[in-house]
Amino acid sequence: MRFIIEVLLSGLAIFLAALILPDSAASVDGFGWAILAGLIIAFVNATIGTVLRFFTFPLNILTLGLISFIITVLMVQLTSYLMGSRFDVANFWWAAVFAIVVAVIQMLLDGIFGAKPRD
Template sequence: MRFIIDVLLTGLAVFLAALVLPDSAVSVAGFGWAIVAGLIISFVNATIGTILRFFTFPLNLLTLGLISFIITVLMVQLTSYFMGSKFDVANFWWAAVFALVVALIQMLLDSLFKSKNRD
């Protein structure tokens, strides 16, 4: 049940971030596609992103996590490539802004919907 709530909250964060940013920068076709985009971003981050973070670990330590953020931005762009016009991010810089906005919205949503019985 918690997984479904997390997926819906991630979709909401993606949808709200797309609403906040200009349409020329980030666009999503609707809330359903925002949920799909959130799932794909999570999936590619968990698979390809993890592999890239493993190989860039020493560099990530030297840059204090900047490489990990860059990998996340690249995973957003990869999702945009996979989804075509349903979820579109204009370029690397807008993907970076989008990733920051989604992270901030997710922090806010997590604090609002945090359950006392959370593991």
């Protein structure tokens, strides 16, 4: 049940971020597509992102996590490419802004709905 709530909140964060940013920067066709974008971002982050983080681990330590953020931005761009016009982020810089806005919104939603500790 918690997984479904997290997916819905992630979709809401993506949907709100697309509403906050200009249409030329990021767009999503609806809440359902935002949920799908959240699932795809989570999947590519868990697969491709994990492999990239493994190989860039020493560089990630030297840059204090900046490489990890860049990998996340690249995963947002990959999701945009895979989803076509249903979820679109204009370029790398807008994907970076989008990732930051989504992170802030998810933090706020987590504070509002409260994250239960997992047993």
